[in-house]
Amino acid sequence: xxxxxxxxxxxxxxxxxxxxxxxxxxxxxxxxxxxxxxxxxxxxxxxxxxxxxxxxxxxxxxxxxxxxxxxxxxxxxxxxxxxxxxxxxxxxxxxxxxxxxxxxxxxxxxxxxxxxxxxxxxxxxxxxxxxxxxxxxxxxxxxxxxxxxxxxxxxxxxxxxxxxxxxxxxxxxxxxxxxxxxxxxxxxxxxxxxxxxxxxxxxxxxxxxxxxxxx
Amino acid sequence: xxxxxxxxxxxxxxxxxxxxxxxxxxxxxxxxxxxxxxxxxxxxxxxxxxxxxxxxxxxxxxxxxxxxxxxxxxxxxxxxxxxxxxxxxxxxxxxxxxxxxxxxxxxxxxxxxxxxxxxxxxxxxxxxxxxxxxxxxxxxxxxxxxxxxxxxxxxxxxxxxxxxxxxxxxxxxxxxxxxxxxxxxxxxxxxxxxxxxxxxxxxxxxxxxxxxxxx
DNA sequence: CTGAGGAACTGGACGGTACAGTACTGGCAT
DNA sequence: ATGCCAGTACTGTACCGTCCAGTTCCTCAG
Numbered sequence: 001x002x003x004x005x006x007x008x009x010x011x012x013x014x015x016x017x018x019x020x021x022x023x024x025x026x027x028x029x030x031x032x033x034x035x036x037x038x039x040x041x042x043x044x045x046x047x048x049x050x051x052x053x054x055x056x057x058x059x060x061x062x063x064x065x066x067x068x069x070x071x072x073x074x075x076x077x078x079x080x081x082x083x084x085x086x087x088x089x090x091x092x093x094x095x096x097x098x099x100x101x102x103x104x105x106x107x108x109x110x111x112x113x114x115x116x117x118x119x120x121x122x123x124x125x126x127x128x129x130x131x132x133x134x135x136x137x138x139x140x141x142x143x144x145x146x147x148x149x150x151x152x153x154x155x156x157x158x159x160x161x162x163x164x165x166x167x168x169x170x171x172x173x174x175x176x177x178x179x180x181x182x183x184x185x186x187x188x189x190x191x192x193x194x195x196x197x198x199x200x201x202x203x204x205x206x207x208x209x210x211x212x213x214x215x
Numbered sequence: 216x217x218x219x220x221x222x223x224x225x226x227x228x229x230x231x232x233x234x235x236x237x238x239x240x241x242x243x244x245x246x247x248x249x250x251x252x253x254x255x256x257x258x259x260x261x262x263x264x265x266x267x268x269x270x271x272x273x274x275x276x277x278x279x280x281x282x283x284x285x286x287x288x289x290x291x292x293x294x295x296x297x298x299x300x301x302x303x304x305x306x307x308x309x310x311x312x313x314x315x316x317x318x319x320x321x322x323x324x325x326x327x328x329x330x331x332x333x334x335x336x337x338x339x340x341x342x343x344x345x346x347x348x349x350x351x352x353x354x355x356x357x358x359x360x361x362x363x364x365x366x367x368x369x370x371x372x373x374x375x376x377x378x379x380x381x382x383x384x385x386x387x388x389x390x391x392x393x394x395x396x397x398x399x400x401x402x403x404x405x406x407x408x409x410x411x412x413x414x415x416x417x418x419x420x421x422x423x424x425x426x427x428x429x430x
Numbered sequence: 431c432t433g434a435g436g437a438a439c440t441g442g443a444c445g446g447t448a449c450a451g452t453a454c455t456g457g458c459a460t
Numbered sequence: 461a462t463g464c465c466a467g468t469a470c471t472g473t474a475c476c477g478t479c480c481a482g483t484t485c486c487t488c489a490g
Binding site: 010011014045046047048049052 | 437438439440441442
């Protein structure tokens with residue numbers, strides 16, 4: 001999961017090591033199952049230092065999770081770049097769908113997702129922040145892209161937001177749910193299977209929202 | 216929810232009380248957060264009796280969860296009854312979609328779902344069993360119904376299983392995810408909103424898989 | 431370049447709490 | 461009397477958060 005904070009002086013480096021270790025421990029054991037001793041040990045730090053940087057176990061946890069929402073920016077950019085440039089919506093959508101699948105089925109993303117869902121009652125504001133900072137951000141980007149495509153006559157729709165919801169629903173419901181309920185290793189869907197899922201979802205989407213061939 | 220085991224003699228009744236109490240406690244606090252003392256207290260039983268009926272905390276948990284898969288039979292029957300009788304697929308599908316939403320957005324179903332997802336790493340076989348005993352059972356029923364509808368010319372599709380996946384994806388991805396990430400009270404979607412979601416999903420589905428108006 | 435001053439860090443121990451699972455005692459019904 | 465069960469005390473373990481004594485690393489004047 002790369003480094004969570006930037007590179008800097010000693011204290012910032014330690015802080016980053018602690019955050020990285022905490023991410024690993026939380027992902028592996030869940031919030032309650034994670035022990036601060038283990039975090040400290042994995043970070044190569046002492047508990048004193050851990051508690052100097054993060055006041056609480058709760059505060060450490062929320063910091064870890066919220067830091068990851070920055071990563072969705074990459075996905076947002078992929079969406080915009082893929083759909084605004086190309087001239088063949090079917091092909092572009094297939095590429096986009098494949099990118100979505102690859103992004104969401106990464107094992108650490110799945111584990112993080114499971115973690116946030118599991119603690120949605122203990123940390124309600126955290127679940128909300130993750131949903132809005134990740135999920136909805138991608139959806140609104142997709143929505144504005146669809147509006148532009150509709151204006152160019154490449155799609156026929158009244159409600160671009162609804163169409164965006166439907167595309168991701170067609171694409172992700174099955175594989176993401178399988179991955180949620182099966183163990184964390186269930187994300188390793190074969191490459192060909194991902195292509196099949198992406199193509200099928202886009203085909204159905206285009207039948208529902210493709211350009212009107214009119215009467 | 217209701218009672219988890221059948222009615223029977225005193226020992227079986229106690230067993231049922233313990234199971235019911237355990238369900239409540241696990242749903243409220245999660246697996247690790249649930250304490251056997253609390254289960255015993257809520258069941259009006261002593262820990263001795265609890266451990267007489269269920270060897271372990273783990274064993275109690277898996278028993279609780281697996282007992283709920285029986286409930287999906289009701290939903291399966293609704294699917295078959297709704298789709299096989301009616302003569303107006305659009306109307307039937309809307310009713311079916313609405314029934315799906317109502318079933319899956321019940322707060323206790325959402326909590327159970329969150330619980331199983333959270334513990335999918337600790338209890339891999341449990342997640343698999345729940346997915347196959349609930350999720351896939353409904354999907355296969357829907358698939359055979361779609362095959363019959365296609366044979367009668369009411370739908371046009373090559374792959375009924377794919378169409379079933381797509382219908383539930385269109386319908387459930389957004390509301391279920393919202394409910395997963397927001398607190399447990401997020402299931403209370405307004406009635407009108409549920410109708411809107413159901414109608415929109417069915418409309419899109421029928422554009423993708425409706426009877427061919429063909430040449 | 432050098433070396434002192436000070437901030438940050440380590441390692442381990444500790445109090446307090448919570449909980450799984452066991453054992454024991456007394457009561458209630460048959 | 462006999463068998464089942466409530467109530468409760470107990471054991472052993474795990475862990476959060478704090479504290480202290482000693483060490484390492486960075487900084488900056490000389």
